[in-house]
Amino acid sequence: MVQGSAEKTFTLVRGFYPMELQRLGLAKALVELARSTKQLFHLPYQLRIEPKIPELGLEIAVQLYRIAQEAIHNAAKHAKAKKIVIGLARADGQVVLTIKDDGRGLPKDSVKSQGMGLKIMRHRAETIGAILEIRNLPKGGVMVTCRLPAASGSPLRPRNRRVRR
Numbered sequence: 296m297v298q299g300s301a302e303k304t305f306t307l308v309r310g311f312y313p314m315e316l317q318r319l320g321l322a323k324a325l326v327e328l329a330r331s332t333k334q335l336f337h338l339p340y341q342l343r344i345e346p347k348i349p350e351l352g353l354e355i356a357v358q359l360y361r362i363a364q365e366a367i368h369n370a371a372k373h374a375k376a377k378k379i380v381i382g383l384a385r386a387d388g389q390v391v392l393t394i395k396d397d398g399r400g401l402p403k404d405s406v407k408s409q410g411m412g413l414k415i416m417r418h419r420a421e422t423i424g425a426i427l428e429i430r431n432l433p434k435g436g437v438m439v440t441c442r443l444p445a446a447s448g449s450p451l452r453p454r455n456r457r458v459r460r
Contacts, residue, residue: 329379329381338367338376338377340381341378342381343382344383348383358423362427366439367379373399375398382395388444390444392441393441396437398436398437399436400432
């Protein structure tokens with residue numbers, strides 16, 4: 296029991312500052328996030344991470360990681376999802392982060408009564424010049440998509456951009 300508690304504590308602490316981001320980059324940090332989510336919440340995952348993602352500045356990688364972390368937490372805790380899919384790709388000159396779950400979806404009045412987590416995700420996206428979209432899927436679940444312009448070969452710079460629902 297003590298060993299299990301120690302492992303869970305270590306997993307939680309690692310989530311506060313994901314050292315993998317600084318050492319290995321966003322893609323590997325997302326892999327570790329998925330693994331720790333499976334340990335903490337017993338939530339299976341699927342990864343769809345493309346190998347040729349441009350290098351991102353640490354500030355941008357941290358914000359994207361935190362958006363993914365919040366989306367996954369919402370799927371596990373509030374939506375009662377049974378599976379999540381984490382994607383990181385480059386498409387149309389953008390880096391695209393996606394978190395998809397098969398849970399209950401957002402309530403119909405979620406635009407009016409947004410929780411703090413959704414507000415923080417929007418703020419994080421805005422901070423790095425990204426466009427964040429959160430929508431219910433036709434067959435249940437939620438898709439969180441965060442798109443930001445990819446810089447050719449250099450870390451992305453934060454920019455003010457509008458956030459879309």
